[in-house]
Amino acid sequence: MFVKKMAMSVAALALSAALFAGPALAQKPIVIKFSHVVAENTPKGQMANKFRDLVAERLKGKVEVEVYPNSQLFGDNKVLEAMLLGDVQMAAPSLSKFSRYTKKLQLYDLPFLFENIDAVDRFQHGPAGQKLLQSVSKKGLIGLGYLHNGMKQLTASKPLRVPEDARGLKFRIMSSDVLAAQFKALGAIPLKKPFSEVFTLLQTKAIDGQENTWSNIYSKKFYEVQPYITESNHGVLDYMVVTSQEFWNGLPADIRAEVKSALDEAIAFGNQVAKEKAKSDKQKIIDSKRCTLIELTPAERAQWVEVMRPVWKKFERQIGKDLIDAAYASNQAK
16 A cells, blocks of 8 residues: 555656646757857948847847857868868858868859949849759758858059950969969969958068958958058858758748848848948048058949959859859849
8 A cells, every 4th residue: 555655656757747847848948059250340240149039138038149250169171071060050151162062152253243342232132042042952051142252353563444454463273273263364473362361461572462252351451561452342252141951841830930031131231231331441441541542433344253253264164154154133222
């Protein structure tokens, strides 16, 4: 009898513990570790923090976003591997970092394809651009949206107005076959060098020029060691916010929808910050009077486009002619 009562008491205690623990376990939030490589005051950093705050506001107790800036968790070269292992749930590497996973995103390296950032926006929000987000799906990843750094400009030791002006000059590039082909088409010499070495290379005249966004040209003081900047808008330097299919598809449908809504809003905020920063940093460079700004006429820009068309053709098979055509068509405002 005593044993029977003892068993009943143990069962009751177990049930009570289960009932008590059940709600607590159910309330444990889903954690999203968001890793990125830049400071919190950058457009990317501000976007990530905005996303964290929106999720906290809308999904309090259900989802928690932890932001790790300045490569605290992973650098861009390792973060995608870590994501597939489940060590991080979101990141926003530059588009060039996806070359191991798909060749289609090389589209954004193609020179003189987009006229300005508004054309980039039209393409990215259109069906072709949205489809490109899924180009990494076969590797277990899902693109969730695009984030701007800005349009690239050319800086050089001499004025660059027409393609012929770049002949024989040495330009630093990121590790990209498309960018190498871009400068070879000009008769220039592309040199793959780390971003951290660019200022010294320019200062010592080991290279003659480089390509970058207004924010990078200003923050890294390239304008102090380059006498000329051509406002070429010849390429785009963007990021893709990405997650793993396993994590994303494992979220409950209602929570996934709320997280995506918050992310879309945060990306729109980050892109506006990026656009405003590009304008303000450009003006700071002009106000410094340290270099001469060259604005291309429509006729001059048309010459650059014609010289670059063979580069588009060279990578057409890897990227897709339909995507290149859709990107070029985005220059025509709807």
